[in-house]
Amino acid sequence: MxxxxxxxxxxxxxxxxxxxxxxxxxxxxxxxxxxxxxxxxxxxxxxxxxxxxxxxxxxxxxxxxxxxxxxxxxxxxxxxxxxxxxxxxxxxxxxxxxxxxxxxxxxxxxxxxxxxxxxxxxxxxxxxxxxxxxxxxxxxxxxxxxxxxxxxxxxxxxxxxDLRVLYRNKEIIKDGPQTWDETKKAALASVEQGMEGILFNGGRYEGTTFDWLANYWGEGGKLVDDAGKPIFGEGENRAKFVKAVAYYRDLVESGAAPKRVATIGNYDDFNAAAAAGTTALFVGGNWQLSQLKGALEPEEFAKWTFSPLPGATKDERSTGTxxxxxxxxxxxxxxxxxxxxxxxxxxxxxxxxxxxxxxxxxxxxxxxxxxxxxxxxxxxxxxxxGQARPGAPVYPEISNQIQIMMGKVLTGTEATEAAVDEAYKASLAAFERL
The missing domain is CATH 3.40.190.10 (Periplasmic binding protein-like II)
Structure with a gap:
């Protein structure tokens, strides 16, 4: 079988x-x-x-x-x-x-x-x-x-x-990528071997926001201030936010990630892709290791391992908890x-x-x-x-806006900075209504 x-x-x-x-x-x-x-x-x-x-x-x-x-x-x-x-x-x-x-x-x-x-x-x-x-x-x-x-x-x-890590097939990708650039190179190398590249949540799903946020948090970015007001669209935070969004966009536009990530909103999709042998790299949760063990034949499971999520640099790392x-x-x-x-x-x-x-x-x-x-x-x-989502009442709407923004960015229907600014404006409006 x-x-x-x-x-x-x-x-x-x-x-x-x-x-x-x-x-x-x-x-x-x-x-x-x-x-x-x-x-x-x-x-x-x-x-x-x-x-x-x-x-x-x-x-x-x-x-x-x-x-x-x-x-x-x-x-x-x-x-x-x-x-x-x-x-x-x-x-x-x-x-x-x-x-x-x-x-x-x-x-x-x-x-x-x-x-x-x-x-x-x-x-x-x-x-x-x-x-x-x-x-x-x-x-x-x-x-x-x-x-x-x-x-x-x-x-x-x-x-x-829980936390998010980067899973990889060691036979396809020997070393765990430490940076965004290394991740892109590893994903493109897997494409050359017949894989579909790196997979991650990119659809209308809380996991899309949470998995991606590690990239922004690793840069030192903040979503809200001490009063719970959104600040990710201001000053240095905006620059870091745009940079982290652009990273995901580049993965898709370069072919390092398939276009279908814009519709993925379920970690089970990654398990299925691993079992089908169509991917060698994905962003997933720690709980998925035991799921992979149950879904794969022992010799196939032995090929898989994980490493911490990459950052913009080796020293700029985080993960969502x-x-x-x-x-x-x-x-x-x-x-x-x-x-x-x-x-x-x-x-x-x-x-x-x-x-x-x-x-x-x-x-x-x-x-x-x-x-x-x-x-x-x-x-x-x-x-x-690790970093938990901020204990601010506005967070669910921030997440919703990030999901909407990510859809626009990953499909290329809107420029990255414009999509970020729209998400920020909508989040601020939601904060004012609280």
Missing amino acids: TPKARLLSLLSAAAIAAPLATAMAQDTITGDTVGPADAANTLTFRMTTDGPRNNDPALAAKYGKLFNDFIANHKGWKIELQMMSGDIGQEQARMLEQAKSGNAPDCAAVDSFVLPLFKKAGVLKSFSPYFKKEEIDQLFPFVREGVTGKDGQIYAWWWST GGWTVASFAKTDDKVAMCANLAREIYMGPANEIQEQLPTRADFYSKYPIFSNETNKAFGEALKV
């Missing part, structure tokens, strides 16, 4: 087997309910696929056990699972509106990049009573800042983080406590381990052996220059 056929087969089998495997492994998980149907108390939990409905049968079963054990430890409760669609931005916006009108779920997965909007709206319940100071102190600084409100209370538990939080909108204290317990007992550590999603607590890198291996140590080193 070819790698591509094997990947398609795996995806098909996963889609069919995940619900069945979960139901068989955990008899207290029926449909979208965890726990006995006649339980006196119900917690509604809106979630991503980080749970018993994961498309990977093995992960679904492991999550099923975590949820089953959780309910066993909390008698009298059941959990109603509400699954989000793949359009995370739309899902989060809808949930915010529901929270404002008092119709949100009791507990939910909130993407770290929109958490500031939920905090500003005042719809989140405090988790401070449910986590010890020592636990909070172990959070990475950018995580601790992200979940803390102006009143010093903790309003979510940010349980996983994101991740998911668990937060509560519940109207009663017992449900807030139950949501905090879910964050603690399922996601804070256990879920990190089974999915190899990087923990947000520094002490977990020694507590869990899996995060002490050479691969995760390398990811940890890359995190040293």
Whole structure:
């Protein structure tokens, strides 16, 4: 079976087997309910696929056990699972509106990049009573800042983080590119060997903004000031911003990246291209290494490795750090406590381990052996220059405008500087409306 056929087969089998495997492994998980149907108390939990409905049968079963054990430890409760669609931005916006009108779920997965909007709206319940100071102190600084409100209370538990790296096929590209120029040369060299060049997200997708921002942050650029006002279109920041956008544009215009990157908005596309043998270089997330291992034959996977994202120079490097939080909108204290317990007992550590999603607590890198291996140590080193999206309410609109701008630039329908200025003007207008 070819790698591509094997990947398609795996995806098909996963889609069919995940619900069945979960139901068989955990008899207290029926449909979208965890726990006995006649339980006196119900917690509604809106979630991503980080749970018993994961498309990977093995992960679904492991999550099923975590949820089953959780309910066993909390008698009298059941959990109603509400699954989000793949359009995370739309899902989060809808949930915010529901929270404002008092119709949100009791507990939910909130993407770290929109958490500031939920905090500003005042719809989140405090988790401070449910986590010890020592636990909070172990959070990475950018995580601790992200979940803390102006009143010093903790309003979510940010349980996983990630980062972006440059993946490459070592047989095609021997050494990891350190700079933008080296990246372009490596990508063009891969094209000469029949590959389609470097792949990256360039469509209307949050990943497009976040993956690209590392180039701008590496130059020392800032998106907003201390008041949360956009400043990326002013002075030195504008010059750095234009330079980083021009880098992506040049990759496409030179043929180092295919024109189709302007329509890519899904990391799965990179896995598929690697399995099909059509690319030797792509910008992806740390979690994709395990996905590649599962999708490729062992001899093919052995050809792949990763390195830190290149910068304008070797010393101008950064990477985006994101991740998911668990937060509560519940109207009663017992449900807030139950949501905090879910964050603690399922996601804070256990879920990190089974999915190899990087923990947000520094002490977990020694507590869990899996995060002490050479691969995760390398990811940890890359995190040293990591940067989270700014905790400013205007960020989602800045991201939206960057996505629109990138579409114009990558397709060549508008000059780079004009597209940047339009994105900046629209972001400023959005800030004024807040």
